[in-house]
Amino acid sequence: MALQEKGTAGEQLIIEADRLAEQVTHMQYLKQPDLYQRFGAKGRERTKQDSLYSLSYLAESVLMKSPALFMNYISWLKLLLSGYRVTEEDLIVNLIAIKKVLLDHFEHNDKSEVMNYLEMGIDHVRTEELQTSYITVDSPLGTEAGEYLEYLLQADRKQAYTLILTLLDQETSIKDIYIHIFQKVQYEIGRLWQISRINVAQEHYCTAATQSIISRLYPYWLQAEGTGRSRRLVSACVGNEQHEIGIRMLTDFFEMDGWDTYYLGANVPDHSLIQSIVDYEADMVAISVTMTFHVHLAHELIEKIRASEKTRHVKIIVGGLPFNIDQGLWKLVGADGYAPDANAAIQLADTLIPAVQLG
């Protein structure tokens, strides 16, 4: 299904989001002058930043016709703000300020659609949220994932690495280590940051440590070049998406499964990515999106890939957080398929391009 032409309400909102966020902040501080005493001058900057995020998520949600994206954002925001002593009431005041500013200062024929999504978001603030750890002892490798996380939080990456080597000695598969330890621990680190239990520096340390451990495992599984033509994958994050570990793990799974892979990571200009499909004679492209407000960039990129005769034959798969939140979203961006994680992606790829097809 094609998206509407340029100039939809969602697109207009993306363009005007910064100006509108400033007006929302102004209105919220008029309504709640005590915010200065509670949060100081920095609080005003944060309010503007958060309002900008809210407008961006709202816009993307409207653009993709996916209320789930905005509802998930509201749940996420509520938990994030509670760590900063920002209450549900404060959030509702902010969302109502957004509503007022949109009513008075945003013009579009389909404005009612934007207002409907926003209303749903305001109602959603009152929904009870259950937030539990991603790591439980009864899940596969749950105990080991807990230990691994503890080592990283104690800044002991050597012990974390030793734990992984011990698991390899016990013949735990690398794929299981990726999914049940690295991925789970990354999700848990995100949750701990969100509820203000760890700071940004700790998150960066843990992420960098896991990336280095992933690299140190390559000699255990990366094979020398095989003979003959294998299926070929080009993989990358969309636009200025910075979350690259998921697509890296996915690419490694493809390589483990006999594909030849060309991993580009984050910050690849669309035209370079498209050129690499040609140069590398790719059969499939994997595009990763984590931040919801980047979903439309995946749609634009896919349109560009399909527009060129040289690249329109490739199969395109997408994945990442927004696609996991709304499992029908992949169709709207024009992809050939989606999978929730690296294991499922391999199965999907086998369906789209069976191994025998290329001989």
Ligand code: B12
């Ligand atoms: C590490 C991290 C970062 C790092 C990334 C570093 C790097 N080199 O990758 C940095 C510090 C840059 C970062 C920045 C930000 N982050 Co961040 N980050 C994370 C964190 C903790 C881990 C990400 C990760 O490694 N996941 C592990 C991988 C293995 O999982 P995955 O990405 O889901 O991938 C799997 C599947 O989704 C799927 N998949 C993924 N891609 C694809 C593609 C295809 C084709 C297919 C089929 C499948 C597929 O397969 C993968 C493997 O199984 C997450 C927490 C989380 N829940 O993910 C937050 C998180 C994603 N970040 C978040 C936020 C808010 C931000 C910032 C806005 C923070 C800020 N204020 O600046 C910025 C935005 C940056 C940007 N513009 O992109 C939020 C997003 C919330 C939301 N609802 O949108 C999260 C969820 C944290 C949280 N709980 O609040 N972040």
